[in-house]
Amino acid sequence: MRRFIIAALLLASPCLAQVPLFDAEGYRIAHYRAPVRQPPAGVGRIAPAAAAQLMSNRDAIFIDVLPAEGGHRAPDGRWRLASTHISIPGAHWFPEAGRGQPDPVIAQAFAKGMARLTGRKRGQMLILFCRADCWMGWNAAKRLRAMGYSNIWWLAEGTDGWRDLGLPLAPVQPDDGIAP
DSSP: OHHHHHHHHHHHOGGGSOOOSBOTTSOBOSOOBSOOOSOOTTOEEOOHHHHHHHHHHTOSEEEEOOOOTTOEEOTTSOEEOSSOEEESTTOEEOTTTTSSSOOHHHHHHHHHHHHHHHTTOTTSOEEEEOBTTBHHHHHHHHHHHHTTOOOEEEOTTHHHHHHHTTOOOEEEOBOOSOOO
């Protein structure tokens, strides 16, 4: 009888209703912290040690898309943070750009920021990341591929994998897409 009651409560609960994980374009839109098995089509996967080598040679632009936990984007376009964000040193942080369906203002700032960072060179090497088992870096890599960038690498282990190699992490500021 107890099992029946628990099952009935679970089925009746609107909070536990099945939430779609992907939108029609294939972007992950819910439950972002989950294992990710392979990169999006047209995107390579890079190991943390290989990414570290590229960082030391300055051969790639590192893009962090982890959300600004507790922060928000003000009407002037600048981010107001609740706490310091720690990332790969030298990375450009675009908070919320890894959402499956980002706010249009954030998506536009991401596109403008990427054009500025790459000098509009769509073949510039880009390394996208967030944390281990996080779909936001995957979404952002897929989005850049759809925008025509061709040399995109996904660092699946993100800042967790970087730290696990004993490499330093450092505070970074959001790239608001406004800077010249």
